[in-house]
Amino acid sequence: MVEAPTIDAVTRKANLGRVDRIPLGQGLTFLVGDVEVAVFRQRDGQLFATQSRCPHRQGPLADGVVGAGAVVCPLHAKKFDLKTGHCSEKTLCVKTYAIHEDAGNIVMTLDSELKPSPLETMNATF
Ligand code: FES
Numbered sequence: 001m002v003e004a005p006t007i008d009a010v011t012r013k014a015n016l017g018r019v020d021r022i023p024l025g026q027g028l029t030f031l032v033g034d035v036e037v038a039v040f041r042q043r044d045g046q047l048f049a050t051q052s053r054c055p056h057r058q059g060p061l062a063d064g065v066v067g068a069g070a071v072v073c074p075l076h077a078k079k080f081d082l083k084t085g086h087c088s089e090k091t092l093c094v095k096t097y098a099i100h101e102d103a104g105n106i107v108m109t110l111d112s113e114l115k116p117s118p119l120e121t122m123n124a125t126f
Pocket of ligand 1: 056
């Protein structure tokens with residue numbers, strides 16, 4: 001499932017909605033601008049965000065097994081560190097994004113790659 005956020009173009013923060021929309025220990029894919037981002041909520045409540053597709057063969061990382069600061073791709077079980085993006089195979093890594101919880105909402109800081117669309121910006125709630 002791909003969820004669209006609301007984005008504040010001035011602060012470059014994207015509100016991805018209530019944190020409990022992602023069950024503990026699972027991930028969910030969001031469309032931020034024109035980039036798909038996988039957001040993970042560990043069982044301890046920590047949030048992480050990475051590119052949505054596995055660099056090996058495009059597996060959907062949000063459907064992977066999450067825990068101990070890592071996600072295991074559901075297709076071929078390659079493991080990615082959610083803080084650094086590093087993989088057990090040195091030639092593969094995923095892009096990570098800054099994300100945190102603010103008053104029960106998932107808030108992502110946009111980098112230069114992530115540009116809000118006009119529709120997302122109109123819906124900004126910050
Ligand atoms: S597609 Fe992710 S490990 Fe192969």
